[in-house]
Amino acid sequence: MQKYRYWVAGILIILAGVFIIYFSKENEIKTVTVNENAAQTTEITEASTNEPSMIPDDDKVAITDISAKYKELGLIDAHNHDASGLKYLGMLRTWKDKGVQQVVMFGDVSEPSAILTDKFAWKAYQKYPNIIIPYFSGFDLHDPESLTVVRNNLEMGFFGLGEVVGASTMSPVVSKVVWKANDPMDGYLPQIYDIIAEYKAPILLHIDPPNGVAVAKLEQALEEHPKTIIIFGHINAYNTPEEIDRLLSKHPNLYADFFAGFSVYNVEGGNNPEQFIPVMKKFPDRFMLSTDSGYGIGSEKIAIDAMYQMLDLLDDPGLARKIAHDNLDAIMKAQPATDTQLELIRKLEQETGKIYHVENLSKAEAGQILAETN
Known part of the structure; x- marks a missing residue:
């Protein structure tokens, strides 16, 4: 009986050893597999940050020289969507290297997902208050609750509203968002204009097409709310210098967000950015430059380069400083603490x-x- 017990105990010890070896090997295999997958994921993530460039190789040296020439201006990007997908985390080094001092940042626009990206923009501002200027657009402008959201967010410390879709029938993206306005006087926008005027905060409006009923309603908004600062987003996109001149001449509370990349690199922009220089010089206090996160031109990095190219075309250091930095900075600094x-x-x-x-x-x-x- 005693021998039988020893025999059983021996068998159990051997089986336990086999199980230990088996599961140890299996865990090693799993660990290796997980680590390999993690490495692959890292490689994919890093590769995805290498944005394609639309700049011909022969022009890159010249553009680098232009960037260096104006790097000390304190360039502010007036329109940036990098809160979406937390893209800004991958752009911080680029902004520093290219002399982008501050970025007006938000994420998705005029749709429920913007509520989350507004939070991302706010968190980014809390961590990088010297770099990020947070805007928001996560509210349904057809719902009276939007008035509470706007006031609460401005009270909290957001600097402006945007990008808000004031009208869109042509854009393949924002024409489909569920909280867009039919025109710049739609829904509760008139009441929103009055609220933001109290806070001296601007609203960045997307309006397409930049003509017809949408622009007529924009002009109505500007006239009926003269204390409200309205920034016409990417005003140069599919627009003419003559129309921009007309609008700015007539409405002193209208400002122009100039998407430099569209006019410099997008073939639909005409590849003739020089045509806008006279109107920029005519209204030196009303223009600001932006990247629109490189929409339609393949890269936010070259959108930054395009801003520097526009500054160089101005051929006026004082005016370049205003458009690169001072105009938008003045709007931000004029807002009192809440x-x-x-x-x-x-x-x-x-x-x-x-x-x-x-x-x-x-x-x-x-x-x-x-x-x-x-």
Whole structure:
């Protein structure tokens, strides 16, 4: 009986050893497989960040020289969708290398998914308050609740609304979004214009086509809401210098977001960016430049290069500084700190004992304080 017990115990020990060896090998195989898959994923991710370039090789050196020439202007990208897919995380180094000082950032536009990308833009601002200027567009402008969303977001510290689809029948993308307006006076947009005027915040409107009823309604909005800053998104796309001149001459509260990449690199832009220089010089305080994240030209990087090429065409350092930086910067700095921001700063004073002089704080200054202590 004793021998039988030893025999059974021996068999069990051998079986246990076999199982241990088997499962150890299986785990090793699984670990190797997971690591290989992770490596493949990393390679795919890295490869996907290598954007194609539409710049001929012979022109790259000249463009690099132009970028270096204007790098100290503090270029602000006035229209950027890099909150979508957290693309901005892969662009931070590029912005630094190319001298892009700040970026007006949002994500998806005028559709439910924009609610999430608005949050991404805000989180990016909290981490990089010296770089990111957050806008938002995650609200249904046909719903009265949109008025609450707009006020709450501006109170929180967002600097503007955008990109908001004020009209679209031609765009293959935004003509299909569910929260777009039929025209710039549709839904609750008139009330929204009044709210943002209180905060001295701008609204970046997408309007296509840039003529007809949509533009007539834009002009109505500008006339009926003279204290509201409306920025016509990518105003040069499928538009003429003469029409831009007419609009800016008539409406002092209209600003022009100039998508340089469209006029410099997109064949549908005519490849004649020089034609816009006279109107830019005529209204030096009303233009700003943007990349639109490289929409339609294959790369945000070359969209940045296009902005520098437009600055070079101006052939006027003072004017280049205004359009590259000062015009949009002035709109941001003119926004006062909100009641919500001031309340949070007063709580900070009580908690830390540090005194902040809140009397004349701008929204940007208040946002910087709150981001640094977040």
